[in-house]
Amino acid sequence: MTRFCIYCGAEDTPDNPVVEGVCLRCRIKRGEIIEQVKREIRVDFCKVCGAVRIGYKWIDTNGFNEALHHIVYNQLKELVKPGIGVDDLRIDGYELVTSASWRTVVRVYFRGIYGGKEFVYPLDFIVYLNPTKCPRCKMIESGEFEAVVQIRDVHVKDLEKALEKIFSRDKRLRQDLVDYIEVKNGIDIYFYNHGAARKLSRKLSNMLGLVIKENYEVAGMRSGKQRARLYVSLKPSNLSH
DSSP states (O other): OOOBOTTTOOBOOSSSOEETTEEHHHHHHTTOSEEESOSEEEEEEETTTOOEEETTEEEOOSSHHHHHHHHHHHTGGGGEEEOTTEEEEEEEEEEESSOSSSEEEEEEEEEEEETTEEEEEEEEEEEEEEEEOOHHHHHHHHTOOOEEEEEESOOHHHHHHHHHHHHHHOHHHHHHEEEEEEETTEEEEEESSHHHHHHHHHHHHHHHTEEEEEEEEEEEEETTEEEEEEEEEEEEGGGOO
């Protein structure tokens, strides 16, 4: 049985499919192809180092442009819902309508499938960057942490799986954790004490075959004694030399 669009009368064709009585062109024309739940989003951006908060993680960036890239591909899809008959909705690309700044208008191109026909549809969003300080900069400023485990060049999925296994089984280690921040090629994990940092390093080394290197940095005085902050580097053995 041939289907026709209830709005324009167009016949169902591969290039203009009709789904639940509405053709693709009319869905797009009526703004029903994608539901924009929210048009604005506010995201924390460290005014000191340029890190951006994506969900519960802080990710290092080179500034506004890179921060916006992370926001577009990690958060803006959560602000839309596929319309009736739309499948496989994903972000295909974006462009900046205004210059990257604390308030930026971003045009995002969504790609999806409607009745077997692929389409691309643009939506504009306003991204506000909330100037703040990330946990790392706060810690550096206050000197709260005592040790940092710096993990580099490890496959992300393997590292996440190992960390989840370790922290889920070790309550004390979780209590000694200050924060963790994604950086280029890895992650920095901050602890309140040296012992916790060494403990995590040993476990990760055994699980992932990583090489451990330790360094100390003078971090002022405490109770009349020199305070040393521990930095532990973890890398695959083939990259440790």
